[in-house]
Amino acid sequence: MKIGGYLCTGCGIGDRLDTKSLESVAVREGRIGFCKTHDFLCSQAGVDMIKADMALEGDDQVTKAVIMACSRRAKTESFNFGAVPVSRVNLREGVIWIRPEGSEHDETTQEMAADYIRMGCAEVKAMHQADASGEQSKNNHIMVVGGGITGMTAALEASKAGYYASIIEKSDRLGGVMGQLKQRQPEHSPFQNPQDTGVAALIAAVEADDKITVYLSSTIAKTAGAPGRFEVDIASTVGAGTHAEFGAIVQATGFTPYDANNLPEFSYGKSPNVVTQLELEALARAAGDGPIKRADGKVVENVVFVQCAGQRSTKEGHLSYCSGHCCATSIKQAMYFKDSNPDIETTVLFDDIRTPGAGGENFYRSAQDKFVTFRKGKVSTVDVKGNELQVNFKDLILDEDAHMGADLVVLATGMLPNSGTDIDTMKDKDASGEVKVSVESILNLNYRQGPDMPQLVNGFTDSHFICFPYETRRTGIYSAGPVRRPMDAAQAQTDAMGAVMKAIQAIENSAIGRAAHPRSGDLSFPSFRKEGCTQCKRCTVECPFGAIDEDAKGYPQYNEARCRRCGTCMGACPVQVISFKNYSIETVGAQLKAVDVPDEFQEKPRILVLACENDAYPALDMAAMKRNESSAFIRVIPVRCLGSTNTIWIKDALGSGYDGVVMMGCKKGADYQCHFVKGSEMAHVRMAKIGDTLSTMNLEADRVAVHEVAITDIDRAPKLLDEMVAVINRVGLSPFKF
Amino acid sequence: MTTAVNQAMVEKYKGNFLKEVTDNVEEGNWVKMCMQCGVCSGSCPLGPHWDHPPQELFMMIRANKREEVLSSTSMWMCTSCYNCVARCPRGLPITHIMHGLAHYGKRMGMKPKNQPTEKFGQMFWDNLIKKGRVNELKLGLGLYFKDGFAEGVKVSMGKQKLGLNMMKAKRMSPMEMLGGHGVKDLSGFHAMLKKAEELEAARVGANTDAK
Ligand code: SF4
Ligand code: SF4
Ligand code: SF4
Ligand code: SF4
Numbered sequence: 001m002k003i004g005g006y007l008c009t010g011c012g013i014g015d016r017l018d019t020k021s022l023e024s025v026a027v028r029e030g031r032i033g034f035c036k037t038h039d040f041l042c043s044q045a046g047v048d049m050i051k052a053d054m055a056l057e058g059d060d061q062v063t064k065a066v067i068m069a070c071s072r073r074a075k076t077e078s079f080n081f082g083a084v085p086v087s088r089v090n091l092r093e094g095v096i097w098i099r100p101e102g103s104e105h106d107e108t109t110q111e112m113a114a115d116y117i118r119m120g121c122a123e124v125k126a127m128h129q130a131d132a133s134g135e136q137s138k139n140n141h142i143m144v145v146g147g148g149i150t151g152m153t154a155a156l157e158a159s160k161a162g163y164y165a166s167i168i169e170k171s172d173r174l175g176g177v178m179g180q181l182k183q184r185q186p187e188h189s190p191f192q193n194p195q196d197t198g199v200a201a202l203i204a205a206v207e208a209d210d211k212i213t214v215y216l217s218s219t220i221a222k223t224a225g226a227p228g229r230f231e232v233d234i235a236s237t238v239g240a241g242t243h244a245e246f247g248a249i250v251q252a253t254g255f256t257p258y259d260a261n262n263l264p265e266f267s268y269g270k271s272p273n274v275v276t277q278l279e280l281e282a283l284a285r286a287a288g289d290g291p292i293k294r295a296d297g298k299v300v301e302n303v304v305f306v307q308c309a310g311q312r313s314t315k316e317g318h319l320s321y322c323s324g325h326c327c328a329t330s331i332k333q334a335m336y337f338k339d340s341n342p343d344i345e346t347t348v349l350f351d352d353i354r355t356p357g358a359g360g361e362n363f364y365r366s367a368q369d370k371f372v373t374f375r376k377g378k379v380s381t382v383d384v385k386g387n388e389l390q391v392n393f394k395d396l397i398l399d400e401d402a403h404m405g406a407d408l409v410v411l412a413t414g415m416l417p418n419s420g421t422d423i424d425t426m427k428d429k430d431a432s433g434e435v436k437v438s439v440e441s442i443l444n445l446n447y448r449q450g451p452d453m454p455q456l457v458n459g460f461t462d463s464h465f466i467c468f469p470y471e472t473r474r475t476g477i478y479s480a481g482p483v484r485r486p487m488d489a490a491q492a493q494t495d496a497m498g499a500v501m502k503a504i505q506a507i508e509n510s511a512i513g514r515a516a517h518p519r520s521g522d523l524s525f526p527s528f529r530k531e532g533c534t535q536c537k538r539c540t541v542e543c544p545f546g547a548i549d550e551d552a553k554g555y556p557q558y559n560e561a562r563c564r565r566c567g568t569c570m571g572a573c574p575v576q577v578i579s580f581k582n583y584s585i586e587t588v589g590a591q592l593k594a595v596d597v598p599d600e601f602q603e604k605p606r607i608l609v610l611a612c613e614n615d616a617y618p619a620l621d622m623a624a625m626k627r628n629e630s631s632a633f634i635r636v637i638p639v640r641c642l643g644s645t646n647t648i649w650i651k652d653a654l655g656s657g658y659d660g661v662v663m664m665g666c667k668k669g670a671d672y673q674c675h676f677v678k679g680s681e682m683a684h685v686r687m688a689k690i691g692d693t694l695s696t697m698n699l700e701a702d703r704v705a706v707h708e709v710a711i712t713d714i715d716r717a718p719k720l721l722d723e724m725v726a727v728i729n730r731v732g733l734s735p736f737k738f
Numbered sequence: 739m740t741t742a743v744n745q746a747m748v749e750k751y752k753g754n755f756l757k758e759v760t761d762n763v764e765e766g767n768w769v770k771m772c773m774q775c776g777v778c779s780g781s782c783p784l785g786p787h788w789d790h791p792p793q794e795l796f797m798m799i800r801a802n803k804r805e806e807v808l809s810s811t812s813m814w815m816c817t818s819c820y821n822c823v824a825r826c827p828r829g830l831p832i833t834h835i836m837h838g839l840a841h842y843g844k845r846m847g848m849k850p851k852n853q854p855t856e857k858f859g860q861m862f863w864d865n866l867i868k869k870g871r872v873n874e875l876k877l878g879l880g881l882y883f884k885d886g887f888a889e890g891v892k893v894s895m896g897k898q899k900l901g902l903n904m905m906k907a908k909r910m911s912p913m914e915m916l917g918g919h920g921v922k923d924l925s926g927f928h929a930m931l932k933k934a935e936e937l938e939a940a941r942v943g944a945n946t947d948a949k
Pocket of ligand 2: 528532533534535536537538539540556572573574575576577578
């Protein structure tokens, strides 16, 4: 049992620092077994040297290592020794690359390096080998909720990849909204004409696939468990219920069309000749190969499509967002008319035509070629004039009020996601004592945090459109199709494939106890010391992923497979009883205590920086690569998420003589960029209260700063640190130095 | 004749001016492909000075504003700088459509009154077909005097120096006033023009034929 220190003198470290003295800092002050230097530590020879030490037997075996070289973000493969705890001391990006050369700087630069080495040694001592919890099991079966094209595609993809799938469909048939359409927008070049929806073929493929089970007229009565071991009760309106176990879940519950009754100004409801896009599909299907007729039997000769009906609007009761498919749908529907008779007048009144993707663009051109008229105008009202309709609009190009007659008006209304219960509004109502859930739950999760997954914006369920598509805030449960974000059929099918891939990843990861993104591969998980727990439930409430339930006695019950290892619970716990094997109150606390705080006469301030390892720390690393200079008084500790910072660290740091603390986390709020969704936000909430602590200590409030830093803030991040140095220069050194 | 053709066109296309433009205007089949992005209008150095920049003209065509489009002065203002063509993301030959529209408007007898470009164009044409060559002196003077005698004298006086210099440099000969050069085979040239006119009439006739 030995802690080995390995100091690299390559990359200029040996030229800039007195490595002989650093070796003795590691051994004498860091109190580790030994410290070896190597002039090229990440080379095969260097790595082999470390591995050889780890392979020794008995007391000589190195069981923990301190690598004193480059940033922990560099050479991750070389310095990955499996389960052996390793701390990384960042002498390259963290010290020599941000410090100017010249003998006048040597002393402070050397002090910086020595501090980081002491910190690394202290950290590794508090670290323990991470192992899987043992609670995991493997289940190759994916539950797909919803039997529309998204759900069916998901099930088929799962089967193709060798997994099993069960489709739970509420209605008595497969097909969903797509099943009600006459044709769909083309999927292949040259993207000119509407094509078959393909729903019949999908249904046939699903029915023929023996890895897929279909439950029609069925809903989910209860979902319990965690990835790898979901326990589901399936209720049926026609037969007996079933109990089944699944490894992961794909929710593909689609959308409900926006209620056009909210649009009386367009005479919806007043005239049967004002219809929604979906209602037009019914007319088109009824017409078959013949001309499309109105409800009264008249053949339509003049049709006007009103885009953005009740969408992209700030009016109350309207949808603020674009549903992503309606422009292309109107184009397709105009072609239904044009293809049957080119003399039918088809006018699309649009605000902006949005046809995402090259296919959409070509389809639009094809419609122009077919003489579909596109007129940029905002429709104000539709008047019923006998058998005719009059569409009144403002022509936005000619800047004039205009109107035109029509036999039929088609409204492009939007989509509302079928997300189930909004657990956030539920929570709000909880406070006032009246829980009233208007929407039925879909998953009926028995999680402490509510029966469905949290919604992002406008009721859609994604957790991050760009960085983590398909991910929801319930690990192992992925969403695909229009329930995730507004989209068209082609995107929904691509989505289904993506979500299934994520589901498979969840199954495989949970089987071996590894974390999902972004700490993929991490085997550590949070556990709590029961004796110290006050049952305050902060961890349960603050976990962004619903990983914590309460057991019968009111103690937190961790479901490791649901956990993303962000440490937000650890940051939340007021009595600091939550920890990970390799990341804990101690690992960070020991590091900040290992810093040598000079007395006040030396006039060398110490500033603690807690930087999120996902964005802020990389930004600082990249600033260093650009050789952006930084103060020698800064000591940076990376944290898993700003959400994992416990206020005790701040108090400890200030109490032990640090002059300032800077915290850097990701952007919070509605357009957050936090990898753990709420972590950064929780940290901001907690730190808003740090002012009280500061005032009881008689310290200036601006000694603690919390910033939102993106990975691209390469120039800004070091400036934020300079700002704190300036603050300290202004308010003076901390009175808590010894 | 023009009014008759015009009436026939109105009759034939009823409310569908876009179709009329597609069938009869040079490069007019492109108008339906305009996606109303406005890049042409934004690029046109003259756009701000016109009643209707290209994008708007194309929208008016779709909005069936036949009378307003064909009698507009806008397309006559195009200087053929080709900025719009170079920039249109949809690749519309806008300049050509502009000239096509001007020509069609004129053929339909709906050209704007007293439009200088139109007047000059006619003058150029009349001058050219006489001898098969442009008589610069006559054309120049005709241009000066197009707005009346008094105005003409004023313009001529102003341009006196330019005229004298051109004569000195043998770029212009006062003798041209007396008749001027012609092409070698003048009657052949006239026969050619006549044939072209016939072909044109046949084409328009074909389009004006009842469906
Ligand atoms: S807060 Fe983070 S670390 Fe804690 S249980 Fe939840 S997901 Fe896991
Ligand atoms: S936050 Fe800490 S004290 Fe509160 S319930 Fe969780 S583990 Fe217990
Ligand atoms: S070619 Fe004519 S229409 Fe086009 S930018 Fe130039 S002047 Fe304007
Ligand atoms: S640039 Fe082209 S596509 Fe855009 S408005 Fe002008 S003509 Fe239309």
